[in-house]
Amino acid sequence: MQSMQSPLTPFLGVLILLLVAIVVAAIVLVLSGVILPRFKPNNPQANKLSPFECGAPALQVGARHRYSVKFYLTAMLFILFDVEIAFMLPWAAQYKAHLETFVPMLTFFATLLVGFIYAWGKGAFEWER
């Protein structure tokens, strides 16, 4: 078991699992969506095929309009903070052996905190405004 040469060898099992999951999902989808419909009732009606709204006939088909900008703001904030975490991951794994990095990391964390407080003060985390 230990004689692993390539660094990718341990991921072979994951690759097999991935393939198995994809194949099972594909078989199920094709079986239910392509093969079985030849045998099961197929009765399309205008009401059935219209987009579901609330029971009343839809005024227009298609829903890709503009949505609240808050969703995009949240996504941007996520990118900022997640990158900070990605920077801290290697530090965290090595911290046990290098306890002297505590103070340097505090300065890094302080810059993160300044951004956090600024975003808070600007009201970026207020959903109801």
Added chain:
Amino acid sequence: MESVAHSIGLSAVMTWTLLKVLIVFGSVMGVSSLWTWVERRGSAMLQDRIGPNRALLFGRWQLLGLPQLVADGLKFFFKEDQVPPHVTKRLYWIAPMLAFVPALIGFAVIPFGRSFSYQGALYHLSILEPGNGMGMLYPLAIGAVAVYGILVAAWSSNNKWAILGGMRASAQMVSYEISMGLAVLAIFMKVGGYDPGEIITEQAGVLWKVLPNWFIFRQPLGFLVFFVCMFAETNRLPFDFAEGESEIVAGFHTEFGSMKFALLALAEYAHMTTASALIATVYFGGWSVPFMPEAPVLLTILFFLIKLLFFMWVFVWVRWTLPRFRYDQLMFLGWKVLLPISMVNLIGNAWWMTRGGH
């Protein structure tokens, strides 16, 4: 093992890998589909009603409503599988797969029992063997990919409820991922690596002579954050905004039917399985048996299973204990409560380690 491997023409490593893939895939699928039954039956119990009991095995045995599982599966297959004309066809077909696959492969790194040696070879009970440098980063990364399944399902549906649900779910999942990452960082700090095996061995032993040395007792604040984030990441109540029935019908899977819907629903339960396994591994010592450092392999597997199923039950339990939040409350909790708490947890633990604490 060697002889069995030889007889089917594969190397021992390959046979063992295939066996593990079979075990993990089968267990996650089995537990996930079983939990659709446990959820309905458990909900009925908590609400003082009977629950599913009409499906009978061979028209005779009720078995606590368990045949309902089979009946549901059959029904999903034989329901009319319509593709409405207003959807984006290609994405609509891919979306259930995109949700289902990450949900299933997230489990790969989690060790479900003690590693054992047999005839001089060492066998690890996790698909992704330890020492690959990836460790716990893998389920976090796969968990992040899960956003795409929901978002693609929502977008391809071209339906107002669906897109609203997908937007909400993605904003919610990314918000809580930050607090989750910071909570796990504190664990990586203590362990000195990402490997789940190391995380479990770090939790061996006894704390204050009475408690097992689990991270829940050593970092209760981090556990609180991680636990809440797991509910948000799996889109389970009380953070069920992707499919808030009272507001947006069924959210991102409003337009899906037949087996496409079944895959989306199964993905949610598979995420629950992985989330429970993560909670058990990171904060409850994984497969380790409390006060028994040299437990036999089968007992460790049993203990992992008990912990896993317990947390899966907690997901059902919480569903009927807490009401659904409002969306602004969710954002308030994520950004203004959990994020500061997880930051304090991280810095506090780092400081505690400089003072010589463990």
